[in-house]
Amino acid sequence: MSLRDYQDDAIKGLRAGILDGHKHQVLSAPTGSGKTHIGMALVQEAAAKRSRTAFICDRIQLVDQTSALFEQYGINHGVIQAKHWRFDPSALIQICSAQTLSRRGIPEDLRLIIVDECHTLYKTTVDFLKEHSEIITVGLTATPFTKGLGLIFSNVVNVTTTDKLIALGWLSPLRAYAARQMDMVGAATKFDGEWKEEEMEKRGVEIIGDVVATWKQKTLEHFSGPVKTLVFSATVDHGTEICRQFQEEGFNFQQISYKGGNDKKRRDLIEEFRKPDSDIVGLVSCEVLAKGFDVPDVKCGISCRPYRKSLSSHIQQIGRVMRQHVEKEFALWLDHSGNFLRFYGDTGDFFANGIDNLKGGKLDSSVRPEPTEKERKQLLCGSCGFILLPGMTNCPSCGWARPKTNNVEHLAGDVHEINLKSKVSEKSPLNDFLKDRDRAWRQICEESLRRKKGDVETASRFAAAQFKSIYGVWPPRKLENTTPEPCNPMLYRKIKQLVIAYAKRRAA
Helix, strand or coil, rough: CCHHHHHHHHHHHHHHHHHHCCCEEECCCCCCCHHHHHHHHHHHHHCCCCCCEEEEECCCCHHHHHHHHHCCCCCEEECCCCCCCCCCCCCCCEEHHHHHHHHHCCCCCCCEEEEEEECCCCCHHHHHHHHHCCCCCEEEEEECCCCCCCHCEEEEEEEHHHHHHHCCCCEECCCEEEEEEECHHHHHHHHCCCCCCHHHHHHCCCHHHHHHHHHHHHHHHHHHHCCCCEEECHHHHHHHHHHHHHCCCCCCEEECCCCCCCHHHHHHHHHHHHHHCCCCCEEEEECCCCCCCCCCCCCCEEEECCCCCCCHHHHHHHCCEEECCCCCEEEEEEECCHHHHHHHHHHHHHHHCCCCCCCCHHCCCCCCCCCCCHHHHHHCCCCCCCCCCCCCCCCCCHHHCCCCCCHHHHHHCCEEEEECCCCCCCCCHHHHHHHHHHHHHHHHHHHHHHHHCCCCCHHHHHHHHHHHHHHCCCCCCCCCCCCCCCCCHHHHHHHHHHHHHHHHHHHH
């Protein structure tokens, strides 16, 4: 199994942590970064030394997904689950779910434990780890925000971020729209501070017609028609109604839930959805698909479950559609819950910087205030509702230009407002879109591929020359390792000026 550079760095970081005396560590890495591959490499190495290991999945349904990945790489393993065809107690590597272990107990002779989605704390696992501090344990998670995680794990290893993986082409960039959202003003809350399910369901049903209409419009606009879609509903009954209304429009949407207890039906639906030519267009779920679910060719996500506090749930959901796939240039996100704007600042900060400690409990325990009308205007395209990333002065979807406000702009990778007055001349019309070199490079790549009609070799040379002309240095990576994004109109004009100037020099 060949690991990427940052995956190798993660394993080196975990080894260094063990040498420093940390037996229980968290590996934090974005959804889609290949944490399961890192876990596989660790258990394979341990098994080669005849050590018994366990790979604990968060949910029973993820056992089959993980087992299939182990099978793909030829890694011999058993599955601890009733009547499972891979049940083999003699195998050195065992895959199991936390729910199964809560009934059967954890084997005592383990030397290494991998806990997937470790931010979900199951009492059986927690108690066992507290009683067996000597067993090397690695928790895998994209969102290590759970309060109390630091009482079980003493170290966190975080070697890459979402923004870095997007820049390297390992994750798909996100294009998000703030669609009509359910009105949660005055809605009752539960003891944990989140809204009550019945409140979300009642208010969510009122806008399902808009959910279907927006999906039809935006998938046609961006993909010329329906694409594989995940919908996160407020409740099971809410998801049932979402499916019904999509099906009335002629689109095969199916719900995945634990209601009814039919494991085989859930497995069959998921396996059908995995097929490249699946008859199922969309899967709907309130929580089941939010963690660990891996279908890379999903191109669209729809958020219909609002959160007041849980940043981890929001990040886990959008991560489901950001996995890399050869046929996916970007992922589309339709926000009917308000979560994208509600968690905008925290999400941007986490995507840019990751996390270096296990004290992030407040990220999942603090109620986020609703954005003001002024804030919404600053973050949304005034024409189509596209959610503008920091640093965008023009909407990449429709070309709408963001009005300038008091020389203060949002910069990519920084969720705070920064005054540019002291750093660059206000007179230059290039400052806004050239400040972020990485984004400019992605846009230059897009324009170069368009000009060279998809010829990667000539487009690569052209793109590098434009970047060098603008910044005086060569680009940070090759075009082949870059995920292009639509070119800002001002950057397009800049490239056009450079091409004209070059032509004039050659003519002279």
